[in-house]
Amino acid sequence: MRNWEQIVNLQLNEGVKPMDANERRQEILNILGKLEEPVKGIDISEQLGVSRQVIVQDIAILRARGENILATPQGYLMFKTHERRKTRKTIVCTHKNNKELEEELRTIVDLGGKIVDVIVEHPLYGEIKSQLQISSRHDLSLFMENLKATKAEPLSSLTDGIHLHTIEADDENTLRTIKEALLEKKYLIKED
Secondary structure (H helix, E strand, C coil), X not given: CCHHHHHCCCCCCCCCCCCCHHHHHHHHXXXXXXXXXXXXXXXXXXXXXXXXXXXXXXXXXHHHCCCCEEEECCEEEECCHHHHHCEEEEEEEECCCHHHHHHHHHHHHHCCCEEEEEEEEECCCEEEEEEEEECCHHHHHHHHHHHHHHCCCCHHHHHCCEEEEEEEEXXXXXXXXXXXXXXXCCCECCCC
């Protein structure tokens, strides 16, 4: 049984009044607020007895109201303010293919970092940003498997491999170590 299934103790038996939209959205916030790991929309929909599309719509409405919900490749995650205590840095990177992409991200997590997001500067649309929330080899493995399964191209393919990452670590020394390793592997574009 998944951790979130243990936390969420809903009774969807016959005879129980279905939730209205506001109750359902509050329950989504309760679910996300109690979890440390992302949860897929389909899993929330099964727990609440509605379609995945209803959950997608509810999440969009909650985000529009100002709730700090992240949509990551692993599922939805509530951004908690205590997570901001970590040190963050935006870095400019480049790679030529998916093998290098994986090595770049592995370098960051192996040295104690978390890849918060990826950002590209598109000539027509401007900044395009996607939440990644990759903090372990397991997260990275899931991301790479999803990349292969969907046959999608990474955002960096829109900008000839050049992209930005917000990375997070416990301290400045860890961030410095990550930057040095990426520079040595020629994935980091050196700041002048």
